[in-house]
């Protein structure tokens with residue numbers, strides 16, 4: 532089921548998420564809906580708060596459904612190591628039509644669990660590292676615009692306010 536994606540301004544996007552500790556069919560159903568929602572958007576990553584659930588669950592697929600081996604479902608992800616920096620244009624399904632340059636780790640190691648609660652560890656670089664970093668931020672209530680300068684953030688917020696006023700947000 533494709534679910535609506537919450538936009539900037541929604542309380543759930545600012546709220547730190549709770550750890551997943553029950554790995555059951557309900558969790559699998561949520562992940563399945565997130566994957567369908569991510570593909571439909573289309574996007575390369577989605578975090579549970581974006582569909583209004585403050586639980587530490589994220590789905591990532593750089594191929595957006597083209598290559599089944601690239602689909603990752605990760606519970607309770609945590610960055611345990613980073614190397615270097617990368618600067619690149621970034622966007623978010625919850626902040627449609629806005630992008631900006633965000634600094635992220637060039638490489639990172641993520642630890643977490645799969646949908647069955649089994650421990651996982653990923654080494655990622657470039658776009659995948661950026662994606663992990665972005666989604667894990669969501670689980671901590673942080674959006675990419677929170678990582679921009681105060682001036683840039685204010686500019687984007689003002690534009691969104693205008694859009695909201697006109698009923699276009």
Ligand SMILES: [Zn+2]
Pocket residue numbers: 622623624625665669
């Ligand atoms: Zn996002």
